[in-house]
Amino acid sequence: MERRYLLRTFGCQMNEHDSERIAGLLTADGYVPTDEAAEAQVVVFNTCAIRENADNRLYGNLGHLRPLKERNPSMRIVVAGCLAQKDAGLIQERAPWVDVVIGTHALAGLLDLLHLADAEGPQMDVREYTEVFPSALPARREVAHHAWVSISVGCDNACTFCIVPLVRGPQRSRPIVDVLAEVRELAGRGVVEITLLGQNVNTFGRDLTAPETARAPLFADLLRAVNDVDGIRRIRFTSPHPHDFTPDVIEAMAESEKVCEHIHFPLQSGSDRVLRAMRRSYRRERYLEWLEAIRSAIPGVAVSTDVIVGFPGETEADLQDTLETVERARFDQAYTFQYSPRPGTRAAQMPDQVAPAVVRERFDRLVALQERISLERSLEQAGRTVEVLVEGADRKGRSTQARTRTNRIVHVAQDLEPGTFAHARIVSAHPHHLMGEVVAVAEPVAV
């Protein structure tokens, strides 16, 4: 009988990337995926500690599994990811039917822990140091043309709202030769687009040394080196910290034709007072200057951002500063968040938490402003012909979804294979997507 696994992923791209590895390890051990918990021998929750109520949701999910586990004691339940790293022993205390708690640095040992759980009962590994980068593990990818490539784990910053330094540890960069070897191998298998992944990608290499050059290869060097890999046609990266977006990175982006004209540039707040309380090292005017420098060096670059409203102590005047900054920055897209305390962060301990109703009302104003700007930015695309890369059928199955180099979603009527490059003329614009007509389809790349 086939052994099956069910994998549920919560949170960010880093977790999606890790889930590809969890799936890869289980596939290598002979498991096949299923969507039905009742027929799974292994159920994995790859958790996120950032989303609101993450722990309640996890315990809710674990509670639903309990009767299944009682009926089928050989079923193995695994909790992985950031909550596993943060809450460790607490998880098995609250849900003793969990077999394996595996932290963010320990993924390579998943199969060993499952075998040990068979022999000895519940297991936990929440070590604090990454020895094997998740990217070095086998992967099972949902799409053939795109891949995440992890270049660093952890973060050396200490933003007061963020749990990442606690659960992912200090930054550790992957050796550049390993990154390049993976990118070449992916290109050989037909991957045409890669996203370089790290908590703070643009400090890549600062913790590495290269004796022969007396200088560590830095993020700009990495971009240039990946740009030289045959077969790769699009390079993306996420997420950079504005403070570390140095001129050499801008120059490398501008010079490397495969690096897409899109940058995620997290603002978080437009109020200097709030930025200070968040321990973000830049101030509003500096941020806007950097943005200007990026836009003049890379014509047509699209910019997305993250903005949090309702941070502890935020006043109406602070919010006005944020709204004004958003208006001046004219982001193409913004991921907007209502602040709510995350256990384990410094901000959660701060006095002056803003009442949820006030946070919601401020959030609505921010969203209304950004929706208008996103629509205006989209309308600028109307009538243009742009290169798109097909991702597949859209969620409702009514059109084909593709993406521009600037990370805009374009829906086209024509049925095209995922991974196909085409040119589309933009016929109408919406805040978060465009409608296009295909004017030319490129030949599939021979692998």
Ligand code: SF4
């Ligand atoms: S830079 Fe990003 S990952 Fe690092 S602490 Fe700040 S928000 Fe968290």
